[in-house]
Amino acid sequence: APISEPGYLQGLNPPQREAVLTTEGPVLVLAGAGTGKTAALTARLAHLVATRRAWPSEILAVTFTNKAAREMRERVGRLLGQAVEGMAWLGTFHAVAARMLRRHAELVGLTPSFTILDTDDQLRLIKQILAAADLDEKRWPARQFAGVIDRWKNRGLTPADIDAGESEQFANGRGGELYQQYQDRLRAVNACDFGDLLLHMLTILKTHRDVLEAYQERFRYVMVDEYQDTNSAQYLWLRLIAQRRKNICCVGDDDQSIYSWRGAEVANILRFERDFPGAAVIRLEQNYRSTPHILAAASGVIANNGGRLGKSLWTEAADGEKVRVVGVWDGPEEARRVGEEIETYQRNGGKLDDVAILVRAQFQTREFEDRFIAIGLPYRIVGGFRFYERAEIRDALAYLRVISQPADDLAFERIVNTPKRGLGDKAVSKLHMLARAEGIPLTLAAARILGTDELTPQARRALGNLVGDIARWRDRMNDLPHAELTRLVLEESGYTAMLQAEKSTEADGRLDNLSELARAMEDYENLPAFLEHVSLVMDNDADADTAKVTIMTIHAAKGLEFGTVFLAGWEEGVFPSQRALDEGGLASLEEERRLAYVAITRARRKCTIIHAANRRIYGQWTSSIPSRFVGELPKEHVDAETTMSGGESLWRAQWSEQSDPFAHVARAQGRGPGWQRAAAVGPIPKSPGASGRVLESRASAVSIAQPSRKDIALGTRVFHTKFGYGAVVEIEGNKLEIDFEQSGRKRVLDSFVSVPG
Numbered sequence: 001a002p003i004s005e006p007g008y009l010q011g012l013n014p015p016q017r018e019a020v021l022t023t024e025g026p027v028l029v030l031a032g033a034g035t036g037k038t039a040a041l042t043a044r045l046a047h048l049v050a051t052r053r054a055w056p057s058e059i060l061a062v063t064f065t066n067k068a069a070r071e072m073r074e075r076v077g078r079l080l081g082q083a084v085e086g087m088a089w090l091g092t093f094h095a096v097a098a099r100m101l102r103r104h105a106e107l108v109g110l111t112p113s114f115t116i117l118d119t120d121d122q123l124r125l126i127k128q129i130l131a132a133a134d135l136d137e138k139r140w141p142a143r144q145f146a147g148v149i150d151r152w153k154n155r156g157l158t159p160a161d162i163d164a165g166e167s168e169q170f171a172n173g174r175g176g177e178l179y180q181q182y183q184d185r186l187r188a189v190n191a192c193d194f195g196d197l198l199l200h201m202l203t204i205l206k207t208h209r210d211v212l213e214a215y216q217e218r219f220r221y222v223m224v225d226e227y228q229d230t231n232s233a234q235y236l237w238l239r240l241i242a243q244r245r246k247n248i249c250c251v252g253d254d255d256q257s258i259y260s261w262r263g264a265e266v267a268n269i270l271r272f273e274r275d276f277p278g279a280a281v282i283r284l285e286q287n288y289r290s291t292p293h294i295l296a297a298a299s300g301v302i303a304n305n306g307g308r309l310g311k312s313l314w315t316e317a318a319d320g321e322k323v324r325v326v327g328v329w330d331g332p333e334e335a336r337r338v339g340e341e342i343e344t345y346q347r348n349g350g351k352l353d354d355v356a357i358l359v360r361a362q363f364q365t366r367e368f369e370d371r372f373i374a375i376g377l378p379y380r381i382v383g384g385f386r387f388y389e390r391a392e393i394r395d396a397l398a399y400l401r402v403i404s405q406p407a408d409d410l411a412f413e414r415i416v417n418t419p420k421r422g423l424g425d426k427a428v429s430k431l432h433m434l435a436r437a438e439g440i441p442l443t444l445a446a447a448r449i450l451g452t453d454e455l456t457p458q459a460r461r462a463l464g465n466l467v468g469d470i471a472r473w474r475d476r477m478n479d480l481p482h483a484e485l486t487r488l489v490l491e492e493s494g495y496t497a498m499l500q501a502e503k504s505t506e507a508d509g510r511l512d513n514l515s516e517l518a519r520a521m522e523d524y525e526n527l528p529a530f531l532e533h534v535s536l537v538m539d540n541d542a543d544a545d546t547a548k549v550t551i552m553t554i555h556a557a558k559g560l561e562f563g564t565v566f567l568a569g570w571e572e573g574v575f576p577s578q579r580a581l582d583e584g585g586l587a588s589l590e591e592e593r594r595l596a597y598v599a600i601t602r603a604r605r606k607c608t609i610i611h612a613a614n615r616r617i618y619g620q621w622t623s624s625i626p627s628r629f630v631g632e633l634p635k636e637h638v639d640a641e642t643t644m645s646g647g648e649s650l651w652r653a654q655w656s657e658q659s660d661p662f663a664h665v666a667r668a669q670g671r672g673p674g675w676q677r678a679a680a681v682g683p684i685p686k687s688p689g690a691s692g693r694v695l696e697s698r699a700s701a702v703s704i705a706q707p708s709r710k711d712i713a714l715g716t717r718v719f720h721t722k723f724g725y726g727a728v729v730e731i732e733g734n735k736l737e738i739d740f741e742q743s744g745r746k747r748v749l750d751s752f753v754s755v756p757g
């Protein structure tokens with residue numbers, strides 16, 4: 001390569017260069033995990049800007065997560081040696097579409113300040129509609145309809161597109177009509193759900209030529225990462241925008257399509273070549289991420305899927321360690337084992353940021369959390385710990401929404417009697433009636449009803465106070481910093497007092513969360529910007545500075561890489577999931593297998609797969625057998641070992657010696673010495689499961705409460721996730737006064753501290 005070559009091209013292999021330098025015309029990069037697709041896309045963005053083919057604001061670049069967008073922005077800056085301003089259209093489909101929709105909201109009957117509903121609000125709204133339609137909630141659950149609507153939206157279908165056949169999907173053919181009512185109601189409260197962000201934009205682009213042409217003109221270049229997981233609505237939207245200039249570059253891997261349950265269609269890959277004839281198709285085959293053993297293990301598993309586009313992968317990396325398969329006794333041992341290994345790794349100078357534990361399902365994270373808190377190992381949960389979904393946070397946000405967005409009826413409903421102020425169902429339903437009759441938002445109806453005798457004097461007084469409060473808060477919106485405003489609103493509304501009066505462990509935690517909320521807001525310019533952030537936020541990570549182990553679902557790990565990866569819970573019924581097994585279809589099983597492929601290929605150097613012989617799911621013990629994917633790992637690339645009870649090794653076996661990967665577990669389940677011995681020292685399973693059929697008992701599982709009193713006395717050294725280590729200096733009921741080594745004296749709740757073992 002010539003010396004004068006720009007930095008962003010250095011080190012790229014020939015097909016990657018081609019992906020970067022083929023700027024004009026459609027380009028499809030199809031390649032396996034870790035082959036540098038995202039890297040090439042990032043270099044391409046840098047190239048377009050550096051060669052002035054387009055201003056940053058003229059490039060539409062779609063990533064799968066907000067985090068990926070942030071990283072791409074930073075990396076482009078690094079490649080160009082300076083921060084790049086104005087990359088306004090680099091983000092997730094949702095973020096980019098929301099931004100667009102705010103500019104054209106009027107065209108679909110919204111105002112630019114529309115609210116983006118979350119699932120909770122969405123469900124409440126659907127419930128109202130189903131109730132008004134006299135549908136029995138048990139027979140026709142709101143959640144189910146939410147799913148139906150979502151699938152329609154993912155396919156780009158508006159109520160007008162729902163024919164009789166589609167309509168059959170819900171309430172005996174009333175689906176279409178109810179969908180229409182739902183959309184009308186959303187419009188009335190000036191809101192949209194996530195699916196609407198794209199659907200409305202699609203409608204606008206289809207019906208307003210001028211808007212479409214403006215975007216076709218503006219976006220000189222379009223690019224998309226993780227293309228295999230786009231749904232139809234997203235695809236149609238992209239196609240409209242890119243149709244004129246046709247400078248569209250999509251990168252993806254059909255083997256990593258893991259969102260079909262959210263409407264993603266791998267078929268979009270084939271569609272691309274058809275809709276953009278003459279597209280340059282580029283294949284990358286050199287993997288830069290993983291060792292040969294890891295690659296071979298992943299390839300061995302995915303080879304069991306049919307209908308693949310197929311591709312070969314190679315690497316120059318040294319062999320490294322084989323993939324390890326570890327069998328443990330149960331979930332707690334799994335967590336203990338992983339904790340120990342990470343501590344050893346850390347002692348040897350390893351960095352926690354480079355370690356991930358990937359799980360199939362959210363419920364699997366708790367055991368690791370418990371363990372890591374106990375041993376003081378810093379961790380973060382990505383995509384799981386939904387701070388903004390907590391009740392108190394949602395209440396606070398509802399107050400703020402009412403203030404900034406008078407038409408937000410759902411928010412108003414949420415706070416109208418929280419805290420209790422004597423506005424019962426009767427009063428609220430009167431408000432609803434008035435609002436509906438006059439076609440006005442609830443806040444306005446509230447103001448109007450005050451001049452009537454519709455309400456009891458007590459309700460009228462209460463409502464009068466609330467209406468007055470809201471008006472006053474709205475006035476303060478402009479002169480008071482929004483974090484201050486939040487504190488004021490929580491004070492004056494009586495919300496804080498309500499929690500304080502509760503005097504429970506829980507309520508104290510809630511108050512802490514509310515202070516945390518106000519703190520989080522300070523990072524945003526104004527209230528609407530913050531509310532927008534909350535609507536869009538996917539990952540929430542309060543203190544990003546300390547090194548931490550990452551715990552996340554495989555879905556959330558897409559596109560990421562870690563030096564050391566633990567893949568937990570590879571058991572039938574956990575992974576593949578019980579749901580995939582129940583459905584029994586090949587398609588759902590193949591999607592699980594693609595997940596397994598994604599999971600293994602996240603690892604750079606070290607990949608450990610773990611399966612437990614017993615697992616407690618929703619409080620119910622079940623015995624499990626290793627995942628079929630364990631059996632699909634090519635033996636020559638795998639080391640297997642099985643330990644039981646507290647890490648004590650009962651036997652170790654090279655995989656090659658063990659022709660049947662299930663044999664050792666069968667032995668354990670056959671009440672061999674392994675079972676008895678471990679049972680004597682390990683936790684006692686509630687239902688040891690005399691046969692493999694216990695998996696079926698999960699549906700009726702009951703949860704078992706877990707009292708966890710710790711031995712805390714004056715002087716005990718404890719660990720608190722926020723404040724770190726400290727010594728107990730005072731005990732008063734469940735409150736502890738602790739002298740923390742880093743943060744000084746604090747009063748905390750005993751349930752929030754652990755005693756390091």
Ligand code: ATP
Binds near residue numbers: 016031035560
């Ligand atoms: P995935 O399918 O998981 O999204 P990907 O194809 O997007 O993977 P990248 O994440 O772009 O792959 O790259 C994988 C790793 O390889 C990264 O650490 C990246 O920095 C590195 N890499 C990419 N291209 C090269 C190259 N030409 N030379 C050296 N390293 C590279």
Ligand code: MG
Binds near residue numbers: 225
């Ligand atoms: Mg990638």
